[in-house]
Amino acid sequence: MTQDSTERPLPQRWTQVCDTLASDPGIAMAIGTSDSGKTTWVKAAAQRLVQVGKLPVAMVDADIGQSTIGPPTTVALAFLDERLIPNFRIDCLPCHGLFFVGSVSPPGHLLQVLVGTKRLVDTAIRSGVGTVFVDTTGLIDQGQGFQLKLRKIELLGPRHLVAIQRGQELEPLLAVVAGRPGLRIHRLEVAPSARVRAPAERARYRSDRFAAYFAEAHPLELEAEQLILLAPPVGRLGTKVGRTSPLFQLHMLRREDLIGLVVGLHDSANETIGLGVCEEVSRDIRHIYVRTPVAAKAAIRILQLGNVYWDERGEGITQRERNAL
Ligand SMILES: Nc1ncnc2c1ncn2[C@@H]1O[C@H](COP(=O)(O)OP(=O)(O)OP(=O)(O)O)[C@@H](O)[C@H]1O
Ligand SMILES: [Mg+2]
CATH class of the missing domain: 3.40.50.300 (P-loop containing nucleotide triphosphate hydrolases)
Structure with a gap:
């Protein structure tokens, strides 16, 4: 790497x-x-x-x-x-x-x-x-x-x-x-x-670094209602929340927006504890399943959504690239 x-x-x-x-x-x-x-x-x-x-x-x-x-x-x-x-x-x-x-x-x-x-x-x-x-x-x-x-x-x-x-x-x-x-x-x-x-070598390097970070990751179940969901500043997810609030409401989220998304797991002071990648979302969007090396689940209060996706093939791709697929 x-x-x-x-x-x-x-x-x-x-x-x-x-x-x-x-x-x-x-x-x-x-x-x-x-x-x-x-x-x-x-x-x-x-x-x-x-x-x-x-x-x-x-x-x-x-x-x-x-x-x-x-x-x-x-x-x-x-x-x-x-x-x-x-x-x-x-x-x-x-x-x-x-x-x-x-x-x-x-x-x-x-x-x-x-x-x-x-x-x-x-x-x-x-x-x-x-x-x-x-x-x-x-x-x-x-x-x-x-x-x-x-x-x-x-x-x-x-x-x-x-x-x-x-x-x-x-x-x-x-x-x-x-x-x-x-x-x-x-x-x-x-x-x-x-x-x-x-560019391909740069993308491969990014991919390898994500793989190294998530190598020790384990599944974690998060209750979406207990979290503040912070939108990214730009991109499809960012524009979804409208002008009135930078925060997501559960009904704004779609499963396909979240699967593979790299998110920041933040504490109540909005400090980054670590990163997670969304693996699954319950049908009612009340439960978000992430893989993360972060152990301190109880400390996670804010989910900062990013605009980069990581999939099981190990590719880190941006939302723009994903939309173009
Ligand atoms: N002074 C140097 N002597 C020997 N090799 C160098 C030197 N400067 C750069 N290189 C080589 O060139 C490549 C790019 O260097 P480096 O990664 O340090 O650039 P960078 O400015 O940090 O790039 P990036 O903006 O992508 O992070 C590397 O393979 C590095 O080993
Ligand atoms: Mg550099």
Whole structure:
């Protein structure tokens, strides 16, 4: 399930930026287009801090599609300490915090990505770590991607912004944030060895990560009447609830909308406990049967519906893809 198991030496400039963090800790956010090397850099920098004893560090994986911590559809947090060394695999870190976004790409879910990232970065900082790495999606286009990255920088206030680019594609964004007090921008070139992954490989990777997350899942019966059902912000399910309420009433739900749907299982404070996948719904929609690794059934109070489906063939497909089938 690893994104790439081949270890290649990093360009010297890349390791220099890793070293900078050892003497200047803080939030370090990596940005760049898809396959530019963001995750590669985060991993290398974290390893470097480990080598020089600057532990613990935290990683917040805000990439909701090509996730390295936790399953896709989530922002996830991991703490890294010496026990995880030397067999450090960025995609095998234990997950210490989850925020269910409900989608595998940010458009339509910008607020969820922003809030989730901020919440988990705050959690990491409160725990006393020196450096928090923030890995991000490759969405940096001039529309929503630009807005998301700009606002994320404004919200998190990172000490280090590691900008990995092929040409000048990040310069418009960097021009806007360059004057922020306390921000250090590190420009890196995409390495010649960076490997572009085709959409099918990306989908397979997502699928493998869902499979790994649900590998230990067990069936759980939920009483729909005891739950608050929170609609996704976009998509067929999202528009169903109408303008008056973001909450679902039972009669609005159809079995075919729910079967295979990935949902966030949240507690009474709307914190993500874990994810579930809907397997069956009783005829009267009063009972929803999910598979989930979550054991604490009594804590589940809110069901956040997503827009991603997972079926028994192990495919993670979005609602739009499902509608097109
Ligand atoms: N500096 C580098 N040296 C060696 N290999 C690299 C380097 N940068 C990237 N690669 C390789 O290129 C591929 C993509 O890198 P990586 O996964 O880090 O990109 P990313 O920006 O995180 O992509 P995504 O936006 O999809 O998450 C991987 O196979 C990685 O091993
Ligand atoms: Mg990545």
